[in-house]
Every structure is written in structure tokens, then in C-alpha cells.
Amino acid sequence: MSLRNDEIKDDEIRIISPRPASPSPKKNQKRKHWIPILAGALIIAAIIGAVAFFNAESDEETVVTPLTPAPSSQEALAPAGELTGPGRSVTVIDTVINRKGLRIFEPRNATPALVLGNDFISDSTIILATRAADIREDNGQILGTFVLNGDLKSQGESKAGFCAIVNGELSLGVADSTPLLEKALTEGGYFFRQYPLVVGGQAIENKPKNTAIRKALAQWDNKVCIIVSREKLSFNEFAQLLTDAGVRNAIYLCGGDSFGFYTDEEGARRQINVDEHEITPNHSFIIWR
Numbered sequence: 328m329s330l331r332n333d334e335i336k337d338d339e340i341r342i343i344s345p346r347p348a349s350p351s352p353k354k355n356q357k358r359k360h361w362i363p364i365l366a367g368a369l370i371i372a373a374i375i376g377a378v379a380f381f382n383a384e385s386d387e388e389t390v391v392t393p394l395t396p397a398p399s400s401q402e403a404l405a406p407a408g409e410l411t412g413p414g415r416s417v418t419v420i421d422t423v424i425n426r427k428g429l430r431i432f433e434p435r436n437a438t439p440a441l442v443l444g445n446d447f448i449s450d451s452t453i454i455l456a457t458r459a460a461d462i463r464e465d466n467g468q469i470l471g472t473f474v475l476n477g478d479l480k481s482q483g484e485s486k487a488g489f490c491a492i493v494n495g496e497l498s499l500g501v502a503d504s505t506p507l508l509e510k511a512l513t514e515g516g517y518f519f520r521q522y523p524l525v526v527g528g529q530a531i532e533n534k535p536k537n538t539a540i541r542k543a544l545a546q547w548d549n550k551v552c553i554i555v556s557r558e559k560l561s562f563n564e565f566a567q568l569l570t571d572a573g574v575r576n577a578i579y580l581c582g583g584d585s586f587g588f589y590t591d592e593e594g595a596r597r598q599i600n601v602d603e604h605e606i607t608p609n610h611s612f613i614i615w616r
Contacts, residue, residue, distance in 0.1 A: 428557030457587035471520035488523030540583035
């Protein structure tokens with residue numbers, strides 16, 4: 328597995344970072360006999376502040392709740408069938424970062440790929456599937472460059488983030504052009520573009536400001552995972568939350584509340600979300616099998 332961010336150019340992204348606090352101006356004490364009074368007041372204020380600090384959570388502190396396996400509360404869609412390799416399943420973990428929930432789907436012993444349409448749903452060897460690239464609202468075509476088994480299905484650079492899968496190796500990056508696109512075309516690989524969220528552990532600012540359930544393809548704990556927010560967030564809130572969770576690199580995946588499924592550790596296939604929308608021939612999914 329290779330997760331790349333060495334294609335990044337300085338003029339392509341903007342890093343979100345807090346501004347340093349301005350130093351407080353010095354107070355001009357004109358009367359020396361006020362000094363003992365002010366000193367005593369400052370000591371009392373410091374004691375009160377320390378008590379308040381230790382009795383209340385700081386809004387700026389990253390508060391991480393220990394990771395716990397998520398309960399399988401959903402009804403199984405169907406038995407997953409006989410898998411083609413040992414130990415192929417998805418570990419699902421719930422965590423809370425700064426009082427906001429994330430659900431992490433970690434595929435094990437499986438190879439990533441891209442598919443179009445809905446024929447893949449009946450494939451029992453697939454252990455994880457979720458939406459990938461966007462489609463255009465005006466004509467329903469795939470938005471941005473998309474390569475399927477070495478075949479260029481769509482072309483465009485509307486988003487700087489990308490995912491490339493070549494010979495089973497998944498790479499994430501941010502660049503207007505990358506040699507991985509050519510490799511995907513010549514070596515029967517896969518490629519799609521999406522919004523970048525995190526690069527090198529830094530949150531990336533994106534223009535859309537609306538809130539929704541958000542989903543990311545991410546490098547977390549040196550593994551490739553799907554991470555979904557448990558509540559509606561803006562792009563920038565989600566990117567910062569991923570950073571606080573320790574995500575190294577991430578791109579957005581469309582349809583945070585759209586159809587998807589996974590095979591749990593007991594071999595049962597479970598649906599990620601209930602979605603009433605029809606899957607069209609141009610809907611793309613990233614899968615692991």
C-alpha cells in the first residue's frame with residue numbers, strides 16, 4: 328500500500344491553521360502604592376482561574392474517546408457467502424473526537440477497485456462498498472477524470488484530490504496532474520478525483536459550506552479506511568475532525584448517507600445506510616474484495 332502526498336504544490340492548497348494569539352499589551356501602573364493591591368488581586372484571580380480550568384473542559388483541547396468496536400445493531404442483509412480468502416472482513420469502530428462521532432470501516436485482507444452501476448451488489452466476494460466520484464447534476468455524467476480497468480470513462484480536473492489504484496496498490500494525493508493517472512491507464516488500473524480533505528496531517532479548506540453527513544477515504548493508523556461522520560458537518564469541520572483523529576491523508580467520498588455495505592467479522596453482509604435513490608449506470612463505488 329502506498330499513500331502519496333509528494334505531488335502537492337504550494338499554490339494548489341490552503342492549509343487551515345489557527346492564528347497565533349496577539350500578545351497582551353503591558354499595563355502602565357502609575358501609582359506605586361497600588362502595586363500590593365494589584366498583586367494580591369492577580370494571585371486571587373490566578374487561583375480562581377486554575378480551579379475553573381481543572382473543573383471544565385477546554386473548547387480548544389482535542390478530546391478523544393477510546394476507540395470501541397461498533398455493535399452490529401442492523402439486521403444482516405444476507406449471508407456474505409463463501410469468501411475467496413481467509414480473514415476477509417471489515418472491522419467497524421466507533422470513536423468520539425471533541426464530542427463529535429466518527430465511524431471507521433477498516434477492510435482486512437482485501438484488494439480495492441472501482442465499479443460502475445449496481446451489478447456488484449450480488450458479488451458475495453465484495454466485503455466493503457461505498458460511493459466514490461460525484462456525478463453532474465445537469466446530465467448525470469461522472470464529474471472529473473475517472474478510469475475503470477484502464478479505460479478512460481470521464482475526463483476533467485474539477486477537484487485536486489485523487490485516488491489511484493494500480494496493481495492493487497491504493498494511492499492518495501493532491502495534484503492537478505500526476506503520473507499515477509498514466510499508470511492507471513496503461514496498467515489496467517483505476518483513478519478518480521474528489522475534494523482533498525487532509526494532506527500530511529493538515530486540514531485542507533474547501534469552498535462548500537453546507538452541512539451533511541460526510542464520508543472520507545483516509546489513511547488512518549497506517550491503514551486505508553472509510554470514515555463517516557455521525558452527524559451533519561461542513562467540509563471544513565469534517566476535515567478538522569479527521570485531523571484531530573490522527574488521519575494523515577484523506578479525500579472526500581460523495582453521498583455520506585448513500586447506499587453501501589460491508590461484511591462483518593461473523594461473515595454477514597450489513598448495509599451502511601438506507602438510501603432510497605436509484606443507482607444509475609454512472610454511479611461509481613469503491614469496493615474491496
